[in-house]
Amino acid sequence: MGSSSSSGLLIVLMILSANAFAPPREIFSHRRRRWGANVRSGTVEGPPIATKPDYSSIHGPLGPLMDSLLMSLFRAKLSERLNNPGNSILIEDSRLAADDFEGIVELTSKMNSRYNNRTEIHEIAREVLVSLFPPFILDRYPSWFARPFPVFSARMCAWATVVGGTWLMGECEVNDVPGMSIDGGRDQGVLVKRCRFLEESQCASICVNSCKIPTQMFFRQNMGLPLTMTPDYTTGECQFSFGKTPTEEEEEEAKSTPCLMRCPSGGSMKRWHHDEGIGDELWLADLATLIAEKGVASRTTCLLMDD
Numbered sequence: 001m002g003s004s005s006s007s008g009l010l011i012v013l014m015i016l017s018a019n020a021f022a023p024p025r026e027i028f029s030h031r032r033r034r035w036g037a038n039v040r041s042g043t044v045e046g047p048p049i050a051t052k053p054d055y056s057s058i059h060g061p062l063g064p065l066m067d068s069l070l071m072s073l074f075r076a077k078l079s080e081r082l083n084n085p086g087n088s089i090l091i092e093d094s095r096l097a098a099d100d101f102e103g104i105v106e107l108t109s110k111m112n113s114r115y116n117n118r119t120e121i122h123e124i125a126r127e128v129l130v131s132l133f134p135p136f137i138l139d140r141y142p143s144w145f146a147r148p149f150p151v152f153s154a155r156m157c158a159w160a161t162v163v164g165g166t167w168l169m170g171e172c173e174v175n176d177v178p179g180m181s182i183d184g185g186r187d188q189g190v191l192v193k194r195c196r197f198l199e200e201s202q203c204a205s206i207c208v209n210s211c212k213i214p215t216q217m218f219f220r221q222n223m224g225l226p227l228t229m230t231p232d233y234t235t236g237e238c239q240f241s242f243g244k245t246p247t248e249e250e251e252e253e254a255k256s257t258p259c260l261m262r263c264p265s266g267g268s269m270k271r272w273h274h275d276e277g278i279g280d281e282l283w284l285a286d287l288a289t290l291i292a293e294k295g296v297a298s299r300t301t302c303l304l305m306d307d
């Protein structure tokens with residue numbers, strides 16, 4: 001009995017840490033319209049910076065020390081994957097401290113701007129999530145939990161996402177999936193109030209390509225559980241819906257998201273990316289010049305959304 005209950009506990013802990021890394025955002029049908037056709041080709045203001053939470057003081061149920069460990073682990077796995085000698089593009093680790101949230105933002109921003117191929121970004125980010133789990137969990141979760149007990153699995157993942165993911169997403173809570181028919185979607189969702197990862201990266205493309213799509217892929221392919229993440233760029237909210245497969249329409253819509261007003265690239269990252277001889281210094285220091293050159297009026301949809 002002792003061994004089966006402790007392995008059960010281990011599995012739960014693993015899942016929870018896994019979810020921790022599942023990044024942010026979504027909304028559902030009732031909110032989807034907010035960033036519908038009328039704003040699609042413009043920019044979205046996003047929530048006011050004046051009300052930005054002090055994310056460093058928001059902690060998951062396991063406390064600040066565990067949050068810091070999870071962040072350091074995530075950072076280590078991310079930088080390891082980005083600096084893998086087999087990569088077509090090498091991205092070195094940030095010089096920031098391992099438990100500095102900005103380090104993760106810096107790495108994902110570089111990944112998002114240096115890789116032209118969105119599919120590669122999705123795959124790299126999914127592999128980072130995979131690398132956070134022991135293989136024996138991923139090998140068994142789909143057949144032991146996700147397939148035989150889909151509702152239970154969805155609830156467990158929702159709970160684990162909150163426990164293990166608060167450091168990454170900021171304040172969040174388990175909720176009922178809006179509009180879900182199975183069991184009313186009770187406790188199968190997570191509502192992120194104002195996603196930290198989105199807030200700090202300020203880029204809808206990073207949100208969609210480095211977080212939403214890879215996280216959905218991870219749960220689907222590696223955990224055997226469908227997931228739809230619905231970000232709301234106006235509020236910074238994100239609704240996770242475990243057990244729900246995103247429709248093609250929703251996924252298309254996610255990719256045509258508008259640029260965020262505070263995006264540091266001002267929609268100019270594409271040019272930056274294609275201009276040879278322009279390196280990180282620009283990303284770090286001279287983006288303001290580019291924005292001025294391009295003019296605010298030319299900012300339309302997020303250019304990095306393109307395939």
Ligand SMILES: *[C@@H]1O[C@H](CO)[C@@H](O)[C@H](O)[C@H]1NC(C)=O
Pocket residue numbers: 117118119120
């Ligand atoms: C993008 O990457 C994927 C996966 O590595 C590959 O299959 C695909 O051919 C690439 N697309 C382009 C346009 O290079």
